[in-house]
Amino acid sequence: MNQHTYLRAYMAGIVFPTVFLLVIATAFAMMRYVFNIPVPIERVIVFPMAVVPNLWGLWNMLFVALRGHLHLSIGLHGALLPILLAPRGIVVASLLNFPIPNFAAHAFPIAAPVGLIVYYLAWKYLVSFFNRVLELA
């Protein structure tokens, strides 16, 4: 299996966020329609639904393309992605007039390092596993 390397890298990259999207969509729908939280989540749901999985796929393609040149571990490579994603998420939210709830704004100093750690672990163990399955390792 040594053909279409970048296509396989893209597919290995999008598996985890795409599957996890079910959890996110369920949680968001519960918050909005069961607990009646007055935050219009549907305005910004496009970001985790479309942008995040695609960026994971493209980021894994970049990892595969650069692995011969840069000796960066896949965990650290993945941990760099939130630095790219977070500002875009905030821009999308502000462009769509999404009112960021106070509790989320106050949680930012904790959420930022937690996000980096979650991405580091997800890339080190999950994306790396999918890369091995698709014989990209």
Added chain:
Amino acid sequence: MSNQENEKQLQALLKQTLAPVKNTELQRDLWPQMLRRLDAQPLRVPWFDWALAALTAAALLFFPGTIPALFYHL
């Protein structure tokens, strides 16, 4: 038409319909791949990663406001 004739006719029809299978041999030897799988080291998680996972779990537990922010970016 007797039973024997019927069977012969059925046999002929089946042979005509089901073409003989070609290329039944494997295209490549799978044993080296199997040996590589057997030799592969089991996944070992270093203590540092356990610590990071515990730290994350604690942060999510004590600051649940981080969960929606994390979900939004995941």
